[in-house]
Amino acid sequence: MNLANVSMRKAVLIPGDGIGPEITDAVIGVLDAAGVAIEWDRHYAGLAALDDSGDVLPQATIDAITRHKVALKGPCTTPVGEGFASVNVRLRKTFNLYAAVRPVRNLPGVETRYQNVDLVIVRENTEGLYSGVENEVTPGVVMSMKVATETGCRRIAHWAFRYATQRKRKKITVFHKANIMKMTDGLFLRMAENAHKKDYPNIRYESAIIDAGCMRLVQDPSQFDVLLLENLYGDVVSDLCAGFVGGLGVVPGANFGETEAIFEAVHGSAPDIAGRNVANPLALLMSAVMMLNYLTENEGDEAFGQAAERIRAAYDRALTDGEKTRDLGGTLDTDQFAQAVVQRL
Ligand code: ATP
Numbered sequence: 188m189n190l191a192n193v194s195m196r197k198a199v200l201i202p203g204d205g206i207g208p209e210i211t212d213a214v215i216g217v218l219d220a221a222g223v224a225i226e227w228d229r230h231y232a233g234l235a236a237l238d239d240s241g242d243v244l245p246q247a248t249i250d251a252i253t254r255h256k257v258a259l260k261g262p263c264t265t266p267v268g269e270g271f272a273s274v275n276v277r278l279r280k281t282f283n284l285y286a287a288v289r290p291v292r293n294l295p296g297v298e299t300r301y302q303n304v305d306l307v308i309v310r311e312n313t314e315g316l317y318s319g320v321e322n323e324v325t326p327g328v329v330m331s332m333k334v335a336t337e338t339g340c341r342r343i344a345h346w347a348f349r350y351a352t353q354r355k356r357k358k359i360t361v362f363h364k365a366n367i368m369k370m371t372d373g374l375f376l377r378m379a380e381n382a383h384k385k386d387y388p389n390i391r392y393e394s395a396i397i398d399a400g401c402m403r404l405v406q407d408p409s410q411f412d413v414l415l416l417e418n419l420y421g422d423v424v425s426d427l428c429a430g431f432v433g434g435l436g437v438v439p440g441a442n443f444g445e446t447e448a449i450f451e452a453v454h455g456s457a458p459d460i461a462g463r464n465v466a467n468p469l470a471l472l473m474s475a476v477m478m479l480n481y482l483t484e485n486e487g488d489e490a491f492g493q494a495a496e497r498i499r500a501a502y503d504r505a506l507t508d509g510e511k512t513r514d515l516g517g518t519l520d521t522d523q524f525a526q527a528v529v530q531r532l
Pocket of ligand 1: 262454457460467
C-alpha cells in the first residue's frame with residue numbers, strides 16, 4: 188500500500204534482546220504489508236541499550252514513550268549481578284503501567300489438549316513481591332517485602348471490572364492466598380469484592396485460593412473467564428495458561444497505565460533459540476494487533492482496527508493452512524511464517 192499521503196501516527200518500537208530483534212523485524216514486515224500508518228520511533232532498552240547509554244533504560248527511550256504514549260516492545264534482558272533493576276519492572280513503574288492484560292485463546296489449526304479456552308488474565312503490575320525491597324536481616328537471613336496498597340488493589344480491581352464490562356465478559360475470578368497472607372492478599376481480595384458489590388454487581392464474581400484455583404484451571408480452563416491476580420501470581424499463571432493454547436509463542440500482552448500503554452508478548456528473550464530465525468513472532472504480532480485496536484478505541488481512527496482485523500484473519504488462515512513455526516509443530520522459520528501471514532492479508 189502507498190502510504191505517501193497518509194498521515195502517520197508515531198509510536199515507539201523497542202526491538203529488545205535475544206529473539207526480540209528477529210521477531211520485531213518479522214512483525215513490522217507484516218504491519219507494513221497491511222498498510223498500517225505508523226512511523227516507528229526506534230529506541231532501545233535492556234542489553235541492547237547498555238553499550239551506548241550505560242543504562243538498560245536510557246532517558247531517550249523514556250522520553251520517546253512519554254511523547255508518543257504507545258510502544259511495541261520486544262523482550263528485554265536485564266544483566267544479572269551488575270546492579271541493574273529489571274528493565275521491565277522499571278518501565279512498568281516509570282509509566283505506572285499497573286494493568287497487564289494477557290488474552291489466552293485457542294487458535295485455529297493449533298491442536299492442544301484443551302478446547303474452548305478463552306480467558307483473559309489481568310495482572311497487577313506494580314506491587315506485590317516486585318516491590319524490589321529486599322534486605323539481609325543478618326548474615327544467612329534475607330527478606331523480600333510484599334507490598335499491597337489500598338490504592339493499588341482498588342485501581343486494578345476497578346480496571347478489571349471495567350474491562351470485563353466493556354468486553355462483555357461474564358465473570359471475574361480472583362486467585363489469592365489470603366488464608367496465609369492475610370494482610371496483603373486479604374486487601375487485594377477485599378478491594379475486588381468491594382468493586383463487585385458496590386460498582387459492578389452485574390459481573391459474576393468468585394475467588395479461589397490459588398493452589399486450588401490452579402488445579403481447577405488445569406482440569407478445565409474453559410470454566411474461567413477473566414482471572415484477576417496480584418503481580419507474582421499473574422506472572423506464573425500467565426505462563427501456565429500459555430501452555431493450554433500452544434505455549435509462549437502465541438500469547439500476547441499489553442501493559443496499561445493512565446496515559447501510556449506498552450504492548451509486548453508474555454514470553455522473554457528466549458536466549459536458547461536467539462539468532463537462529465526459529466522463534467515464533469505470533470505472540471508479538473498479536474500484541475501489535477492489540478495495540479492497533481487500542482489506537483482505534485482510544486483515538487477513534489478506525490483504520491487501525493480495520494488493519495488489526497485483516498492481520499488477525501490472515502494469521503488465523505495461515506495457521507489453519509498448517510503454516511506454523513517449530514514451537515507449534517510446524518517447520519517454518521520466523522520470517523517464513525511472517526511471509527505466510529503477508530500472503531494471506
Ligand atoms: P524470562 O525470564 O525473560 O521469562 P525465560 O528464558 O525464562 O526468560 P522465555 O524467554 O519466555 O523464558 O522462554 C521460555 C521457553 O519458551 C524457552 O525454551 C524458549 O525458547 C521458549 N519460547 C519463548 N518464546 C518463544 C517464541 N516466541 N517462539 C518459540 N519459543 C519460545
